[in-house]
Every structure is written in structure tokens, then in C-alpha cells.
Amino acid sequence: MSNDIFTVPCPICHKQVEWSEQSPYRPFCSKRCQLIDLGEWAAEEKAIPCETADFAANGLLNEDNDWVNHS
Numbered sequence: 001m002s003n004d005i006f007t008v009p010c011p012i013c014h015k016q017v018e019w020s021e022q023s024p025y026r027p028f029c030s031k032r033c034q035l036i037d038l039g040e041w042a043a044e045e046k047a048i049p050c051e052t053a054d055f056a057a058n059g060l061l062n063e064d065n066d067w068v069n070h071s
């Protein structure tokens with residue numbers, strides 16, 4: 001083995017990601033790519049109906065609700 005920096009391609013944008021403490025989101029290059037992989041980007045990038053947005057916001061504020069128990 002050597003001390004060469006090991007890198008992996010980000011699964012989303014294929015940017016080389018250093019596999020070290022410098023890359024907390026590895027194998028993703030960034031939190032954004034990690035969120036994209038999880039599908040959570042959709043909630044941020046797409047316009048969502050107000051009714052759904054309110055429902056989601058309430059869920060985030062009330063973490064003891066059973067329906068948001070997906071973490």
C-alpha cells in the first residue's frame with residue numbers, strides 16, 4: 001500500500017472525489033450530489049403544491065410524528 005490519495009468518481013457528476021476525511025460526502029463530491037442520489041433534490045428543485053409543502057414543513061417541525069419516521 002502507499003500514501004497515494006485514493007479517489008473515486010462521484011456517482012452523480014463523475015467528478016473525482018478524494019476518499020478521505022476531506023470528503024465527508026464520499027463517494028459523492030458534495031452534499032448536493034448525495035441528496036440527488038437520495039432523490040431529495042426533487043423536493044428542493046421542483047415546484048411543489050402549497051398543500052404538500054405545508055405538510056412537509058409540519059413534518060420537519062414535528063419529528064415525533066410517525067409518518068416522517070424514515071430517517
Ligand SMILES: [Zn+2]
Pocket residue numbers: 010011012013014015028029030033
Ligand atoms: Zn458530484
